Amino acid sequence: MAEAKEKNMFDYTEDSIRSLDWKEHIRLRPGMYIGKLGDGSSPDDGIYVLIKEVLDNCIDEHTMGYGKQIEIKIDDKSVTIRDYGRGIPLGKVVDVVSKINTGAKYDSKAFQKSVGLNGVGTKAVNALSNYFRVQSVRDGKTKVAEFEKGNLKKEHKETATDEANGTLVTFIPDDTVFKNFHFIHEYLDSQLWNYCYLNAGLIINFNGKKYVSKNGLLDLLQRKTNEDEIRYPIVHLKGEDIELAFTHNNDYGEDLYSFVNGQYTTQGGTHQQAFREAFVKVVRDFYKKDYDAADIRGSICAAISVRVQEPVFESQTKTKLGSLNVYENGPSMKNFVLEFLARELDNFLHRNATIAEALKKRIEQSERERKELAGIKKLANERAKKANLHNKKLRDCKVHLNDEPPAKNKEEFIALQNNSTIFITEGDSASGSITKARSVDTQAVFSLRGKPLNCFGLTKKIVYENEEFNLLQHALNIEDGMDGLRYNRIVIATDADVDGMHIRLLLMTFFLQFFPDLVKRGHVYILETPLFRVRNKQETIYCYDETEKKAAVKKLGSKPEITRFKGLGEISPKEFEAFITEDGIKLQPVILEQGDHIQALLEYFMGKNTQERQEFIINNLKIELDLIEEAV
Incomplete structure (x- = not known):
């Protein structure tokens, strides 16, 4: 035994040390470069990050003043992106997309406030694509x-051309890495609009559809809100390296969109936190009243964009800003945002008394609602705490989204967190x-007793009065906001019959009514199971539908x-088991399309406009002739 141990110790030799080249490392550890892999059913899946990495280079060219148009074409699984910037220097076309630590963005003078600073993006796209083609025109x-x-397959010789300057990239993601992937165009639609909001005047053409914004973040909030539901006109403020738009509506929670150097930071960061704190301080100072922070920010819908010199992100996918300073040796992010709001927002409120009064009324309404809830909230939380000790509704899992990753095997743990899922099921059999x-x-699994309550038009009081809703809220850990969310995916798993569809609607109504950020941030899904x-x-x-069934019958x-x-x-x-493993699970995301407004949607589908809905159903009813033939 002692001899075996001694031998194992001496097995650690020079031959045990392996050096990976750039593409091997990216393919072995893709999560380090593009976050989670996925099949395209989630907005942060890797195939969208691949598109974003190429687009970021186009946007950086536009930001530097080169190229006002970007063309994107997706044909099945092939992606082509063409910008009209300066084009990659022809002698470096191969190096720029295949050599780590090669790129113009190491020269701060060339790209002062770029999105990508480490030159990894297009290399990751190249390494993770079955086919990758780059063309530069200069x-x-x-x-x-x-x-x-x-792997370089062919380097063409330079030729003459009459095409306009720019770069054209075509790639097909590797289907051995991104298994069964598909592009959901609604996710791309949202991504492209964000690029345009942050770069007023930029034109993006995607599969024949034109995207352009004239008013930046003002346009963004106009699409994200309903004019009939906001409490006062959208406030739009601009300064050097900062832009802000905000209003208040009647939704619950905070609806915040934050951006850095044209990059949508879905997980926020120092700039978003600075805005949340600065907004509260400026409002308190203006009204000379110590309002609760939750009452000031409750129901806010806001977008903030900052330009930062050499930004530091917390990951390669750039979804959370970590920079503490705006410029080298410049102001802290906190002071930069506070000084801007203290000057611009304070001036605006003094000049616009009507909006200042409407904001005050919204804050005081939130304050009244919070105090009304305080009593029942305490009792409900005590009941939930007791129920959680023997909660038969929840069969929990071991890894949660809000767990602190360990120092050891951090990357693997984060991958598990991204897969953390809670299935909401109907009845004990399912x-x-x-x-x-x-x-x-x-x-994890949360079991419903039966059909939940239709909560449209009800206040948040019902979340605490209804035991099932209260337990679900506690299982998700979202009572005080999205920061503590325990599961990355909330999957509604109901039967594909009329009752199952009704339960889906009722649950989606619950989430949209009281926790809309769960849907807006892409956490809610429908489980697809075979019919x-x-x-x-x-x-x-x-088989998941009639077409697949026919093909199977023909095959067998x-x-x-x-x-x-x-x-x-x-x-x-x-x-x-085969239908809920990571390789086999089929999820249909619940997506709010650009321009959809929650209260209007809920009013139509869950309100009392019975006649209007009835006419819609009659006019759009489709009869499945194949099913009738089978029945006959």
């Missing part, structure tokens, strides 16, 4: 290079199957056995 000459998974099949590390099982003695095929031939699953409880735990 002063009447052009050069092309083609790669496969980061929850039983999921509970037995789930991963206890990352998948049919088609099998013979050799093969079993699970000779009258295979067909089973129609009426509910989740009919699928055995062993079968269910």
Whole structure:
């Protein structure tokens, strides 16, 4: 035994040390470069980060004053992006997309306030693509290079051209890395609008659709709010390296959009926190009253954009700003934002008495609502605390989104956090199957007793009075905002029948009414499970719709056995496991499209406009002839 230990110790030699080249490292550890992988069903999945990395370079060119137009085309799984900037210097076309630590952004004079400073972005896209082609056009000459998974396959010679200067990149993501991926155009739509809001005058053409903004963040908030529901006209303030727009509405929570150097920081950061604190201080000073911070920020809808010299982000995907200073040896982010608001917002409120009065009324309304809730909230929280000790509704998992990652194996732990999921199921049979099949590390199950309450038009008081809603709120840990959210994905798992659809609607109403940020930030999904099982003695095929069923029947031939699953409880735990593993799970994201307004949507679908809804259903009713033929 002692000899074996001694031998193992001496096995650690020079041969044990392995150096990876740039593309091997990116392919081995893609999460370090593009965050989570995913199949495209989540807005922060890697395939969207690949597009963003290429677009960021185009935006940086535009910011420097070169190129007012960007063209994007997505054809199935192939992405092509063309800008009209200066073009990559022809002698460096290969190096810029295939050599780490190569790029213009190390020269602060060339890219003072760039998004990407480490020159990794396009290299990651190259390494993670089955096919990658880059073409630069510069002063009447052009050069092309083609790669496969980061390996140079062909470097073309320089040729003459009459095309306009710029860079054209085409890539096809590697389907062995991004399994079963697909692009959801609504996510890209939101991403492209954000680029335009932050770069007034920039024109983006995406698959024939034109995106352009004249008024920056003012346009953004106009699309994110409903004119009939905001409490006062949108306030739009601009200064050197900072832009701000805000208003208050009747939604719950805080709706904040923050940007750095044209980059949408979905997880906020120092600039967003600086705005939250500065806004409270300036409002208190203006009204000379010590309002509660939650009352001042409650129901706010705001967007803030800052330009920072050499920004520091907390990850390569640049979703959270870590910079403490705006410029080298310049003001802290906190002081920079505070000084701007103390000057501009204070002046604005003094000059616009009507808006100042409307803001005051909104704050005092939030204050009254909070005090009215205080009593029932205390009782409800005590009940929830007792229930949590023996909560039969929640079968929890081990890893949560809000856990502090350990120093060791941090990257692997964060990957598990990104997969943290809670399934909301109807009844014991469905929850039983999921509970037995789930991963206890990352998948939790919350079981509903039956149909939840239609909470449209009700106040937040009902969240505490209704035991099921209160327990769900505590399971998610969202009572005091999204910062403590315990699961990255909230998955509604109901039967694909009329009752199941109704429960989906009721749950989505609950989230949109009281916790809209869950939907706006892309945390809510619908679980897709197979409707049919088609099998013979050799093969079993699970089908999610009629088209897939027909194809399976045709493939297997000779009258295979067909089973129609009426509910989740009919699928055995062993079968269910294949439908909720990370490789096999199919999720349909709940998406609010640009211009959708929550209260108007809820009023239409869940309000009392019965006749209007009835007419819509009659006019849009589709009869599935195939189902009728089967029944006959």
